Amino acid sequence: MRAIVVSATGGPEVLAYTDHPDPEMNPGEVLVDVAASGVNFIDVYHRIGRYPLSLPFVPGEEGAGVVAAVGEDVEGFAVGDTVAWAQVPGGYATRAVVPASRLLRVPEGVTPEVAAAVTLQGLTAHYLTHSTYDIKPGDEVLVHAAAGGMGLLLTQIAKLRGARVIGTVSTDEKEVLARQAGADEVLRYRGFADAVRDLTGSGVHVVYDGVGAATFDESLAALRPRGMMALYGQASGPVPPVDPQVLAKHGSLFLTRPSLGAYIATRDELVWRASDIFGWVASGRLRVHISHRYPLAEAARAHEDLEARRTTGKVLLIP
Known part of the structure; x- marks a missing residue:
């Protein structure tokens, strides 16, 4: 062969x-x-x-x-x-x-x-939206790289579950794709945490982050108290060690590094x-x-x- x-x-x-x-x-x-x-x-x-x-x-x-x-x-x-x-x-x-x-x-x-x-990406999107964080109607979620393979699936499945989806993308072309998948709001990466808070008031219920190092700190800042950070990938590089006190500072956050095999x-x-x-x-x-x-x-x-x-x-x- x-x-x-x-x-x-x-x-x-x-x-x-x-x-x-x-x-x-x-x-x-x-x-x-x-x-x-x-x-x-x-x-x-x-x-x-x-x-x-x-x-x-x-x-x-x-x-x-x-x-x-x-x-x-x-x-x-x-x-x-x-x-x-x-x-x-x-x-x-x-x-x-x-x-x-x-x-x-x-x-x-x-x-x-x-x-x-x-x-592979469908199974991953399923466990993230059904098990890692079980999306309920009315939940607000942030999907990074919303025009990528994972992002497009996450956005669609989150919408099937009744969520309001905020996506991040890097270009106008990718914004079009994210909106076609159902994203309610689409942001650029620069300053996205402040923009998310402007849109939601208190932050999102869950962040689905496959980007990693480049978005991690702002992703935590985009969460509402007791929100969930699901770091499922590291396309921009691995996240440095995290002080657990950061989770307390942002309002008793949950942080998980899930992987498909466990689900x-x-x-x-x-x-x-x-x-x-x-x-x-x-x-x-x-x-x-x-x-x-x-x-x-x-x-x-x-x-x-x-x-x-x-x-x-x-x-x-x-x-």
């Missing part, structure tokens, strides 16, 4: 497109012909070594495709099924092996490309979240914005554009 292989951590240039042995399928696993692979910031963190993996490795934790073979002890999947997955390594390839316990059936009305674009730890929870996401997509209630599709061989360019903020919505690699 063909795959992207990382033999040394570093810049996008370490993403080598090469021949690679087919993955071995063990009992309980499924072999998939990959139709599309999702590109996420976690892939960048793996590539640069922020979250180290054993070298060499095939990056990519999200994809969709068609079942080519099923291993022993696999039930519920058959050759020809359209499937998707998240948080399983090896997605930047023409073939991938996925544990059946982590595999998701893609319903009619959802294409493999859309499934690859929505699975899909059981098969039942994984299927619940995925069923909601795929169901909303199939019914048209959740729109997936795919901004860029790159050939698998151009993974380095995809990473360059993602890191340079030249993309909106979701980025895919197509084998």
Whole structure:
């Protein structure tokens, strides 16, 4: 098969497109012909070594495709099924092996490309809005990078739950996308905490922050007393150590650093979240914005554009 292989951590240039042995399928696993692979910031963190993996490795934790073979002890999947997955390594390839316990059936009305674009970020947006902070009608929420793949999904799902959504973006073009997703108010990053307080009076109930270092302090200042700061990513870099007294200063705030694995730890929870996401997509209630599709061989360019903020919505690699 063909795959992207990382033999040394570093810049996008370490993403080598090469021949690679087919993955071995063990009992309980499924072999998939990959139709599309999702590109996420976690892939960048793996590539640069922020979250180290054993070298060499095939990056990519999200994809969709068609079942080519099923291993022993696999039930519920058959050759020809359209499937998707998240948080399983090896997605930047023409073939991938996925544990059946982590595999998701893609319903009619959802294409493999859309499934690859929505699975990881959709599951993340679901747990953030349903579990990390369970949004109630009338809640006011702040979504950073509201025109990015995560931001567009968070905005739409928060609106489905009845929230007033304030988004932050960096350009007029991105503001249009955020408003199309349902954002009630859209701000630029400079001075956003003061602007949020002007709009809400006392601050928002929850901040969904995947930006990290560049927005963290102001995000705390944008919260109302006893508000929740959900720091789910660090696209601008890791947040320095935090003095817990800062949380008291801003009004007994809650701070959490959630991750997807803890929220899909059981098969039942994984299927619940995925069923909601795929169901909303199939019914048209959740729109997936795919901004860029790159050939698998151009993974380095995809990473360059993602890191340079030249993309909106979701980025895919197509084998």
